[in-house]
Amino acid sequence: MNDGLTFRQLALADMEAASNVFRTAFDAQLPWLAGLHKREEDRVFWSGYLFSNCVIWGAARQDGLLGVIAFRQGWVDQLYILPHMQGRGIGSRLLGLVTASHVRLNLWTFQKNAGARRFYESKGFEAVRETDGADNEEHEPDILYSWRRYA
Template identity: 55%
Template sequence: MTTRRLILSDAEAAARVHRASFDERLPWLAGLHTPDEDRAYFANFVFHECEVWGFFDGDELIGFIAFRENWIDQLYVLPAYQGRGVGSALLIEAQARHAGLQLWTFQRNEAARRFYENRGFIVAEQTDGSHNEEREPDVRYVWRRERPPG
């Protein structure tokens, strides 16, 4: 298994990982976008605005993280690979490049919430979802690298 920075030609594979993971963890939101809309979003926004890293099992992309200055925009792992350290390895890529990060996740996504809380992220804000596309209550987490003593 390997990790590498993704390039624009990887956008379609990242969109597939996103959709598979999103639909598995958040079935009540499945079908919000078509596969074509997902591909366009990744190619035209995510890969232009973010640094994107992927985790591979052989040639298969099994997880990715997209981050920019102080923000994690996306972190998804194929359901069959969740709980195996893939998400942690990807998160380390972002944490190595930034002293602080924040992200949004849905309040009902308990697995994601546990994942981030177990890695030092703390709740900074909760909303009723009225300002996100899905109209789903969400939560903003923040993480700061601890400064070494002295």
């Protein structure tokens, strides 16, 4: 596919751009939760916790980063695509990088995030648990998804 996209593992120097993709996509998909954190807090989270604990890949064109995925053994921690680039296969390709090297994966998403839920379900993820949100910092009802590769 010659769409001008490149996919690569991101470095610490990329974390500001990665956190900007996250914030832009998060606020567009979940506007009722916008403003919970400042952009500087996002940068600290991406360059600190996520960079230290996850492998982070990005999808980019010459004009910049368009999507990111952060994952660790058994978990997808983050998957965000800029709103104007959603529906073009970028999320599928990033998730495919992870499913190719894992047998099982889990992830959380918010119950109200219907687009994310449809996306994950279309990729074979199954809902295994719903919560009232008491245990997440947003206090937003969420849902645990699980995926398993079958031989």
